[in-house]
Amino acid sequence: MTMFIPDISNRTGPKFMALADALTEAIESNELAINMKLPPQRILSYRLGVTVGTVTRAYQELELRGLIEPKVGSGTYVKDRQSEQQTFYHPVTSQEGIDLAICRPLLLSQQQHLSTILQDLSHEPTAQKAVLDYYSAEGLHGHNKTLQQWLSDRLNVDIDNRRLIWTYGGQHSLAIILQSLSRPKETILVEGLCYAEFINACQQAERKLVPVQLDDDGIIPEDLELHCKRHKPRLLYLTPAIQNPTGTQINDSRRLKIIEICRRYNVLIIEDDVLYCPPSHRKTPLVAIAPDITIYVGSFSKYFAGGLRVGYLIMPLTLKDTLQRTLRANCMHISPLMIDLVCRWLTNGAMEAVDKEIALELSARHRLFNQYFPPQNNAVIPGFNCWIPLPEPLTGYSFSKLLRNKGIHVREAEMFAVGRYPVPAAIRISLTGPASRSQLKTGLIIIKEQIALVKQR
Template sequence: MQRYKRIVDAFVARIRSGDLAPGTRLPTHRALAAGEGIAIVTATRVYAELDALGLVSREQGRGTFVRDLALPPGHGVDQDTVAADAVDLTFNYPSLPGQTETLRAALRDLATSGDLEGLLRYQPHRGRTRDREAVARHLRRRGLDADPERVLIVSGAQHGLATTLMATLNPGDVVAADALTYSGFRALAKQLHLELAPVATTSAGPDLDALERLCVARPVKAIYTMPTLHNPLGWVLPEATRHDLAALARRHDALLIEDASYAYLVENPPPPLAAIEPERTVYVSGLSKSVATGLRVGFVVAPPSVVAGVERAIRLTTWNTPALTTAIACRWLEDGTVDELEARKRDDARARQAIVRAEFAGLPYVGHGSSYFVWMPLPEDARADRLAATLARQRISVTTAEPFAVATPVPQALRLALSSTDLDTLRSTLRTVREVTLEDAYR
């Protein structure tokens, strides 16, 4: 057996036995080489293999650390389930009292509408005309005057992002994205073999000077952005910054992909990028967060040059949005149900952020006053994966920065989703998070 293989196997045995605890910093490449009597290039190969096995994480400037094997890779977008008895601060699925009865009433109304036979058939790939018109009217209330001919109905915002990327980009294309960005977009880009180029951020949004330099240096084909309630950092870009971003995209002939999944939580936001620069912006949103996660209905508003490509991608992936859920969603768009639910969820999110302020007083965190998530940066020498593992043992599921990070090194931070438990449970859970964080990260 090759020498480096024996060293790898020894590390594997010690990590899996628990002899090397999660969060343990391994020797530097030079120290490992000296200790084992091997070349530095061989030491590098040892750590590369351990990384490929998912046993360690390598962080530029900080070293190589043992992963916690009790946590799924990324413990975010890659996580399939949360233990039934755990409090879920990983995913947001906000629901309000009475939503079940709202659905029951909608199903009764639909059953007597006389349109059931039509719902049993394939629908137009981008949605029926009357449904696209209902979406367009809804978007006008959000500040986007969208022509129904440019509206496409998709199976949730994630499907909207997927079909947009399939329609507009090719493997190897460079897409600019914030250094911390939505984990689902990051996973999509990887699946479609796109290169994500990180853009440095400020406390108020992306660093547009850094984005300008990136577009000069690299052939950036698209810019992915969340101007209204960024996930996970919670900013809302001012209108002037939106105009500057649109002008930058024009100068470099880059497509803007505007993700507005959480935009409904912001009252009276600035106009969407799609209203400022409609000819090069694809606007993507949906009803999963504002209404219900099980209602997989979303919408894309695309420039005329992109519509046919997105329609083709819908046909290739789902053929059309399920007719029954689309019919219910569009009824609710028309009768005011969606507007009512969005207003109530804004109030609910504000109440949850008030709990965050009370329980995290004195701790650094980043969030928006009406968002359903909060970002908690940790001290530089802390280990987010170790803290997540400690919380998991207390039946609290959280996400580290790893699934959101486009750039390296990955920051030590937690992202906490706030909407998937009742207020009393959220209060006591955040109190535990505070106590564990102070004990583990600030000792």
């Protein structure tokens, strides 16, 4: 193998730095490939006509730059920086197999949008200073105006800027609401099948959850009224846009009935609109119909990137002081750096572009899903999650365990049932968990095959 000898004859400055720069360029251009051995110092000093000390200092400089690594008794090699980065950024906890359990937006063009926005920020000293400083819970004027304008356009309703609070995502919003507006042992009404982490949050906070019966159109108004009379709750938690876990949506007439009942019994509605809903299926939210009794929970974690832990609340003005006090007690204020990134994406079109990309990819994945599991319910919204009923004698728990042994991870219905609410035999899968359509297809085939085997018995 030919030994690589750099040319430093036309370089100015200290010879060790000229040599280091020449080798850096060779590494960056892949002329010196990963794991390639550099020439021994004595041989390189002889070939270049420099001292061994010059080569030693050049190699030390390259090591400081993170480009090479010495191996005792073997020599000096070009470092595999990509592998090192992958190890550095590898999750502490991960699982093998096909993950159909995690609900997250696919990473499509978001990395490019992040790179662009960070470059823009790097040229704005005023913005840099602002996003690194301390503030009150109210945040920064420009950030709040940006969110106000975006929400007014998106929801097609005027939003008073004073009704907005930034949070660290949907889960943080729910924690603030629970801490502010309820007390231990108090009753909160929820859908019989409910977002699992809200159940967990209420258990941790010692709140009593009472399930309201569900059908294909959402919670049943008559059962809601019965529980309002019996328990006199202050809060009702709903996912009206796209129910978690079943994927159904509350229709317009039922929304009005729910609002009428909540007004009559002085119940505040927590409208959780965090889950991604395709543009074609978005309805007017409850907060636009009944702003005086609705606390709207929104987040960019499901609409842009899972690692973007930024969300917001739209609340009645009467609750602003209470919620802001809790926010200050909880975390003082939300990172203006994270909010600034969101606001830039909201104004430069990135958020809208990613929304369309996700919708297109999600549509393709639903077509794939429908090949193996034809739709049984027209009320189901084509979001990230799909609800799969199971034949007897399967239960969600037993089937989830069976699939896990085959490397397929799903969510069983038991995770979402509140109290003694009847647990259907079903599983929830996320079409966006797998990174590729081929991986998703493999997972769907295995699920389909396992269900077929049970039916044959």
